[in-house]
Amino acid sequence: MSIQITPLTGSVGGLVEGVNLNEPINPDTFDVLHRAFLEHGVLVYRGQFLQPGAHVEFARLWGNPAQNNPLDPSVPGFPGLIQVTKIPKETASTEAWHSDSIYTSVPPKISILSAVVVPHGGDTMWCNQYVSYERLSPTMQRMLEGLRARFTGLRLARMRGIDQIPSAVHPIVRTHPETRRKALYVGHPDTAQQIEGMTVAESRPLLDFLYEHSTTPDNIYRHMWQAGDVVMWDNRCTMHYAVHDYGEAERVLNRITLEGEVPV
Numbered sequence: 001m002s003i004q005i006t007p008l009t010g011s012v013g014g015l016v017e018g019v020n021l022n023e024p025i026n027p028d029t030f031d032v033l034h035r036a037f038l039e040h041g042v043l044v045y046r047g048q049f050l051q052p053g054a055h056v057e058f059a060r061l062w063g064n065p066a067q068n069n070p071l072d073p074s075v076p077g078f079p080g081l082i083q084v085t086k087i088p089k090e091t092a093s094t095e096a097w098h099s100d101s102i103y104t105s106v107p108p109k110i111s112i113l114s115a116v117v118v119p120h121g122g123d124t125m126w127c128n129q130y131v132s133y134e135r136l137s138p139t140m141q142r143m144l145e146g147l148r149a150r151f152t153g154l155r156l157a158r159m160r161g162i163d164q165i166p167s168a169v170h171p172i173v174r175t176h177p178e179t180r181r182k183a184l185y186v187g188h189p190d191t192a193q194q195i196e197g198m199t200v201a202e203s204r205p206l207l208d209f210l211y212e213h214s215t216t217p218d219n220i221y222r223h224m225w226q227a228g229d230v231v232m233w234d235n236r237c238t239m240h241y242a243v244h245d246y247g248e249a250e251r252v253l254n255r256i257t258l259e260g261e262v263p264v
C-alpha cells in the first residue's frame with residue numbers, strides 16, 4: 001500500500017494513510033512522513049493500536065526521548081513512555097492553549113500520543129503558529145522582533161501542589177530550526193507572564209492579544225480521538241488544547257516527547 005497524506009484543515013494537520021507504525025519504518029517512508037510533518041505540524045494516523053515497544057522505536061526515528069518528570073506514571077517496562085490518564089477538570093493544566101513544557105529552558109520539540117482508552121469527548125485541538133505569525137501586520141511583526149517573554153509552569157505547579165514554579169525566558173517569535181519559518185511562540189495567561197523589559201501592565205494586553213489571535217477557529221484542527229489513533233505534533237510551530245468534557249470517564253493515552261532545541 002502506498003502512503004497517502006491528506007490535509008485535515010486549511011491551516012493545520014495532515015492525515016496519514018497506508019503506513020503501519022507497529023512495523024519498522026524504512027528510510028523512504030520516513031522521508032515522506034518527515035516532509036509531511038514539517039508541512040502540516042500535526043500528523044494523524046488512525047487505527048494503529050501502537051504497541052509500547054513500537055511507540056518507542058517510532059519515536060526514536062525523530063529524536064531522543066526527553067527526560068520525563070519523575071512524577072509522571074510510565075507504562076510498565078517502558079520508562080520513556082508516559083501514561084497520560086484523566087485528571088480532574090479543576091486542575092487540568094492542559095485545558096488551555098500551550099506548547100508542551102514551554103516553561104523549561106529546552107522545551108521538547110515533538111510529542112507523540114497513542115490513544116489506548118478514549119471517552120466520549122476529550123478531543124484535542126491544535127493551532128498553526130506559522131499562520132498566527134504570518135497573519136500579523138508587518139508593523140506588529142517588526143514590533144515583536146527580539147522580544148522575549150517569561151513563561152511559567154504555574155498551572156502545573158498548582159495541579160501538583162508544588163511550591164517551586166518552573167520558568168524560562170524565550171523569544172515570542174521563534175525560527176523553526178528545520179523549516180526556517182517564523183512562528184509565534186506564546187501561551188495561555190498563566191504561562192506567558194511578562195515580556196522582558198516591560199511592566200506586567202504593558203505586557204498583559206499584548207500577550208493576551210497574541211494568544212487570542214493564535215486560536216481563532218480558522219486556524220485550528222480538532223481531533224476526535226478513537227482508540228488506536230496516533231497523533232504527533234511539532235511544539236515549535238503549533239499549540240494545542242486538551243478539551244476536558246468527559247467528567248469522570250476513563251481516558252488513557254501513551255505519550256513520548258522528544259528533546260528539542262533552545263528556542264531562537
Ligand SMILES: [Fe+2]
Nearest residue numbers: 094099100240
Ligand atoms: Fe500538552
